[in-house]
Amino acid sequence: MDYSMRKKLGLALYIVFLFIPIYWLVIMSFKGTEEILGGLTLWPHDFTFDNYHTIFTDSTWYMGYVNSMIYVSMNMAITLVVALPAAYAFSRYRFIGDTHLFFWLLSNRMAPPAVFLLPFFQLYSSVGLFDTHIAVALAHCLFTVPLAVWILEGFMSGVPREVDETAYIDGYSFPKFFLRIFLPMIRSGIGVTAFFCFMFSWVELLFARTLTSVDAKPIAAIMTRTVGAAGIDWGLLAAAGVLTIIPGVLVIWFVRNHVAKGFALGRV
């Protein structure tokens, strides 16, 4: 076997390793409870959509997806709006305390969430934001914003300074230059950043669960309801899990070219 065949085989094996657990989740979601507990079947014998039917007809279930979508989109929008100018500042200027500010931003990712949840809950309750989508979006900014600044800064450093200077000589004001010329140049960077914001906000559970109770409860927290008096409803749990994977797959499919290009630029 030659070298490139071995490479392909290695990659294929790894991807199989990644997908077997997901495959198991997917087929589990099409099985009824008796079949799951009755014995091991590699393929559902009684193919059923019951589990999905339950989720799509019960508003407490599907509203969980809507809630998650809302706060993730809000988070992406807020993060990009504040991170773009900041990343520009970091990539073009030196200013008092710049490296320390950057380290402080990153250090917020390091705080162990468990004990910080209580003050978080009280902070957002005291400003009247408890159980709103915006509260979760703001809390997630704590780790998406530093990441976004860091990724965007990399892309912006790749744009030569001459571009800025030429634009200013041509009479562009800063906001006009930034929106008309600069942002289109780093489109892929913005795509990659949005993807990472989505990723970290979508997968996070602790803040999302602590800051919501009814109106903004995310799907990941609703999933715990499948544990009932009669044990866990594995089929329903699996179906809910499958539905949380789909948005991620869709997002990465839409930004795939940006992501591939972003990776090719050697940052991220």
Added chain:
Amino acid sequence: MQRKVRDNKAWFLVLPVFILVAFSAIVPIMTVVNYSVQDIFDQNTAYFVGAEWYREMLRNPALLDSLGRQFFFSFSVLAIEVPLGIAIALVMPTKGRMAAVSLILVAIPLLIPWNVVGTIWQIFSRADIGLFGYAVNALGIDYNYTSDPTAAWLTVLLMDVWHWTPLIALLCYSGLRAIPEAFYQAARIDRASKWAIFRHIQLPRLKSVLVIGVLLRFMDSFMIYTEPFVLTGGGPGNSTTFLSQALTQMAIGQFDIGPAAAFSLIYYLIVLLVCYAFFTAINQLDKAK
């Protein structure tokens, strides 16, 4: 590296980020510091105890044990994920349709909510309903992660490898893409072996992304909470009770907020020191370029 202009007006561009992050960061950390020096019974009854909680926590063998377990877990995670991630990055195709497809496939575990990752592995490795658990038992190995501490620990480790190796792989992949083609051509002219290319061209270029990858993985594995909580609930016994979970039990389960706060600050200081070392290392590498 381009020269940057010194201009303090740039602070106006950073100000929105500063305010936004400060709102969610400074008040909670101040509150945790306040908690850590008091014995709190309820909202209005608290006694100042000074550094007593810190003293108690630093001499508490159970917590020091879980700290040790945490370090061991983090190092095991890094020892497996970093070499595996580099290997995957090396075999991923570089051009054409397959490059994008394999990028997407490899990235998928990163996009799954953390509690669903726990659920996937719960369903996958249970001895009664899981393919993995069933298969291992069929091979004649007695495996049941709900009752055997070693099996539980290994399952959590395997789950973390499954979940997070893609991050290292993607970072290394981007690092490899940044190597100019001319380097490989020069190596081909010299008839360098695959290993020599890896050792002298690829590995040095991967250094800066690897530092970032190790940093991210260290921070996240050190505070791992959601996945093992869903998978094992910390058991059997204490075998998979990681630090975050021990703290949560203390703070919310027993309402010992003071000691829990003191210990989380100790833990924050540990992570802060390690990350400062890494951050300084990244800056030095940038400067050396």
Added chain:
Amino acid sequence: MNWMAWTGVTATFFSVIGCILIFMTILEIKSPTLEKKGFLPIATTRGDKLFISLISAAYIHLGFLALVDTVLWVALCISILWSAVVFRWG
């Protein structure tokens, strides 16, 4: 603000940190710092030295709490001495 559970000691602590930061900022505007290489393994600015002093002070205090039963004034004195050393020769 009742839920933040303030105490006199922590309030003083954060005020001191805040004052140091304001003082450092003013000093930086008046006379910008230069990176210097001292006995520390990396070249440091004034801000880096402050951070190193603060984090070592935290570790010195924790070390005292873990190992010795004396009062913390000793740890505080050692931290201040160490910071002076870092700022002078670091």
